[in-house]
Amino acid sequence: xSKPIAVHKFGGTSLGSAERIVHAARLLKSAAAKSPVVAxxxxxxxxxDVLLQAARDAERGKLGxxxxxxxxxxxxxxxxxxxxxxxxxxxxxxxGRLLEELSTALAGISMLRERTPRVTDLVSSFGERLSAPLVxxxxxxxxxxxxxxxxxxxxxxxxxxxxxxxxxxxxxxKIRRVLGxxxxxxxxxxxxxxxxxxxxxxxxxxxxxxxxxxxxxxxxALSASSIVIWTDVDGVLSADPRLVPEAHLxxxxxxxxAAEMTYFGAKVLHFPAxxxxxxxxxxxxxxxxxxxxxxxxxxxxxxxxxxGIRAVTAVPGMCLISLNGGGMAGIPGIAARVFGTTxxxxxxxxxxxxxxxxxxxxxxxxxxxxxxTVAALEQEFRYEKLIGAIDGVVARxxxxxxxxxxxxxxxxxxxxxxxxxxxxxxxxNVEVIxxxxxxxxxxxxxxxxxxxxxxQALHRTxxxx
Ligand code: ADP
Ligand code: ASP
Ligand code: MG
Numbered sequence: 001x002s003k004p005i006a007v008h009k010f011g012g013t014s015l016g017s018a019e020r021i022v023h024a025a026r027l028l029k030s031a032a033a034k035s036p037v038v039a040x041x042x043x044x045x046x047x048x049d050v051l052l053q054a055a056r057d058a059e060r061g062k063l064g065x066x067x068x069x070x071x072x073x074x075x076x077x078x079x080x081x082x083x084x085x086x087x088x089x090x091x092x093x094x095x096g097r098l099l100e101e102l103s104t105a106l107a108g109i110s111m112l113r114e115r116t117p118r119v120t121d122l123v124s125s126f127g128e129r130l131s132a133p134l135v136x137x138x139x140x141x142x143x144x145x146x147x148x149x150x151x152x153x154x155x156x157x158x159x160x161x162x163x164x165x166x167x168x169x170x171x172x173x174k175i176r177r178v179l180g181x182x183x184x185x186x187x188x189x190x191x192x193x194x195x196x197x198x199x200x201x202x203x204x205x206x207x208x209x210x211x212x213x214x215x216x217x218x219x220x221a222l223s224a225s226s227i228v229i230w231t232d233v234d235g236v237l238s239a240d241p242r243l244v245p246e247a248h249l250x251x252x253x254x255x256x257x258a259a260e261m262t263y264f265g266a267k268v269l270h271f272p273a274x275x276x277x278x279x280x281x282x283x284x285x286x287x288x289x290x291x292x293x294x295x296x297x298x299x300x301x302x303x304x305x306x307x308g309i310r311a312v313t314a315v316p317g318m319c320l321i322s323l324n325g326g327g328m329a330g331i332p333g334i335a336a337r338v339f340g341t342t343x344x345x346x347x348x349x350x351x352x353x354x355x356x357x358x359x360x361x362x363x364x365x366x367x368x369x370x371x372x373t374v375a376a377l378e379q380e381f382r383y384e385k386l387i388g389a390i391d392g393v394v395a396r397x398x399x400x401x402x403x404x405x406x407x408x409x410x411x412x413x414x415x416x417x418x419x420x421x422x423x424x425x426x427x428x429n430v431e432v433i434x435x436x437x438x439x440x441x442x443x444x445x446x447x448x449x450x451x452x453x454x455x456q457a458l459h460r461t462x463x464x465x
Contacts, residue, residue, distance in 0.1 A: 004225040005183060006031060009040035009193060009215035014289040015131055016045035018083020018154035025088075027292055028231065029190065032144060035225065036093055036183045038218055039190045041135045042211040043127020044076060048194075055123040058109035066106045074099055077130055084134065090141025092360070095133065102126045121195075121205045127439040128192035128211065136190040146188040151214055155196035157204045164196055164204035166217050166278070171196075175221035176440035189219060212270035219324035228296075229269060230289040234299030236261065237269055239312045243452050244459045250310060251295055251465070254303025254407050257310065258284070260441045264403035266449075267351050274299070294383060303407055309416060310406035312458045318350065319370040319397040320431055323361045327389025338363065339450035341380045347373050349444055351401055353434045362432045364445055366454050367397045398448035399431065401453055403441055410439035419444075420459055426450075426457035 009033055010024045031037050043051075054069035074096055105123050109115050132148040139146035154174040157164035159282065182189045193211025198202045206213045212229055215224040219227035236258065237247040253261075255278045262271040268286060277284045278300070287296035304310075328334055335354060342349050351364040365373055377393045384390040402423075409415050416435070419442055423430060428450040435442045446454050 002184075003035040003223045005036045006034075006226050006228060007038050007040065007215050007219040007222070007224045008228045008230065009211055010042060010135070011211065011229070011231045012042045012045035012047065012291065014048050015041060015043075015135065016362070018087060020081060020289070021135055021138050022084055022087045024230065024289060025135060025142050025144070027289065028139060030144050031228075032188055036186050038179055038183065038222065038224075039135065039188060040193045040211055040215040040218065041132040041190055042130050042193045043181055044080065047073065047076070048124050048208070051121070051124050051127055054106055055109055055115050055120055058106040059115040060108055061113055061115060063107065063110045066110065067103070070099055070103050070106070073126075073130070077134065080128050080134055081137070082308055084138045084283060086174060088138065088141035090137070092137040092141055094132070096415060098126060098129055099457065108285070112150060117410075121358055122203045124205055125192075125203045126196045129308040132190045132192045139188055139190070144188055145186055146190055147182060147189045149178060149182070149189045151192045152197040152203060153215065154191075155217060157196040157198055157206070158343045159198050159204070159244065161204055162435055163207040164198065165272070166196060166206070168214070168217070168221075171217065172221040175218055177443050179218070179222065179400045192459040200224075201456050206268065206317070209267065209270040210272075212273040213276075216273040216276040216282075216284065220276035221284045223280060224282050226285050227276045227277060228285045230286060230287055230291055231268060232288065234288045234291060234294050235286045236266065238310065238312075238462055238465075239455055240266065240314070242460050243314070247459065249306075249402050250297055251304065252304040253297055253299045253310075255299060255301060256440060257303060257407055259406055260310050260403065260405040261313050264310070264401060264441070264443060266313045268446075287295040297348040304465075306406070307460070308464070309404045309409060309419070309462055310404055311404075312455050312462070313403050313405065315350065315401045316398065316451060317367045318399040318401055318445065319367045319373075319395055320399045320445055321363050321365060321373060321395050323377070323381070323393055324359060325384070325388075325390035326359055327384065327387070328359055328361070331384065331389060336362065337380055338377065341376050342373060345372055347375050351432070351434050351445065353432045362445075364399065364401055364432070370395050370397060390461045399445050400448045400451035400454075400457065401443055401445050402451065403443040404458055405422045405441050407440045409442070415443055417457050419458060422461050423454050423459045426453045428454045
């Protein structure tokens with residue numbers, strides 16, 4: 001029986017320059033010596049931001065800065081190709097034809113002064129479409145047979161531009177049909193992360209950081225032995241190292257812990273990436289491309305059974321919406337109507353809490369959705385407001401959600417007391433509290449300006465593993 005495939009994904013920082021790309025290609029080469037490999041490439045570091053800014057400039061009619069961005073992108077790739085050739089002794093040339101398509105898209109946006117989610121996805125797709133061929137050429141230059149593969153030939157998604165969901169029923173057979181023959185011929189495919197295509201053939205993206213999800217989708221469809229996510233930190237840490245520099249490495253995590261952490265802001269992994277991995281039972285391994293000898297973090301069903309809290313995460317940029325009123329207690333179905341309203345306008349409720357007195361209901365939504373959510377809820381509850389059952393809809397921002405996560409929290413007494421004692425001692429006021437019924441997460445909302453203090457205070461209560 002042939003060996004199972006390993007999927008290896010490289011993030012933007014791991015592909016930031018010719019030197020980094022060659023390094024990634026060397027890591028791929030040594031992985032390919034052990035088992036068949038499928039690679040997934042993100043855009044070169046920072047490039048997706050450059051593309052999105054170019055689209056915004058074009059929308060405001062500033063075609064000059066947009067054109068300049070295209071030239072910056074060209075220069076970075078030309079330099080990378082030259083650097084790869086120099087480092088490997090191979091001949092890697094950058095094919096600039098794609099940039100003509102990009103320029104046309106930007107000119108279109110500028111002419112119409114309109115930047116739809118559809119065209120935004122098209123523009124942001126170029127980062128990965130440009131990087132995958134470079135990584136593949138670096139492999140060929142190192143003597144590894146390789147070919148770039150555009151994920152749009154395999155990943156079929158819904159129409160939700162900017163955060164599209166993969167239709168696995170349609171995509172899985174395509175993934176196997178496209179990648180299977182390449183792998184069995186000994187060719188290492190380098191797939192563009194982040195992008196897909198809807199049923200009408202338009203380019204979609206899986207959301208910022210979506211290349212992790214591309215890797216997970218391929219790994220699940222191919223029943224891979226593992227999905228390795230190469231990044232710029234040693235693995236999943238007990239907190240965001242930018243907020244807590246002393247955060248420690250978590251060697252093992254359960255899928256549930258990883259899902260809770262990434263849902264509540266641990267940016268090291270794209271939340272939707274956990275789902276295909278769970279469904280297929282394929283472990284996700286997070287490793288540092290800058291220190292590849294490290295053990296990294298393995299996320300699997302096994303997890304680790306340590307007691308108490310294992311990690312602290314935070315999501316910034318939230319808005320707290322509350323519905324208050326003495327008359328709410330008597331009205332049936334208020335929560336259902338609140339959720340019905342947010343679902344109708346397509347706003348996701350990240351956290352929800354209702355006091356048992358039924359006189360207050362709080363929901364946390366992305367700050368960007370504030371005004372339309374308030375308007376829709378005011379419309380929904382206009383009658384209750386008129387009769388005085390509800391005082392009104394109040395919105396406050398910026399708010400952050402902080403979460404304490406750990407499978408071992410379940411059944412450990414006194415966790416909530418410990419969490420709120422630590423936060424109170426740091427002088428932070430807690431606005432809303434929620435505990436998931438799985439008991440492996442306690443989350444609460446604080447003012448954005450208190451986010452770092454709350455995370456740091458909570459992290460001080462953790463013991464190193
Ligand atoms: P890539 O370009 O490789 O996809 P990302 O920037 O998307 O990298 O994710 C890695 C970053 O995630 C790290 O540099 C780190 O700053 C941030 N991060 C946030 N929370 C955590 C955490 N709990 N553990 C590790 N990294 C985290
Ligand atoms: N390039 C995309 C982004 O910057 C996707 C990714 O890197 O995962 O969001
Ligand atoms: Mg990422």
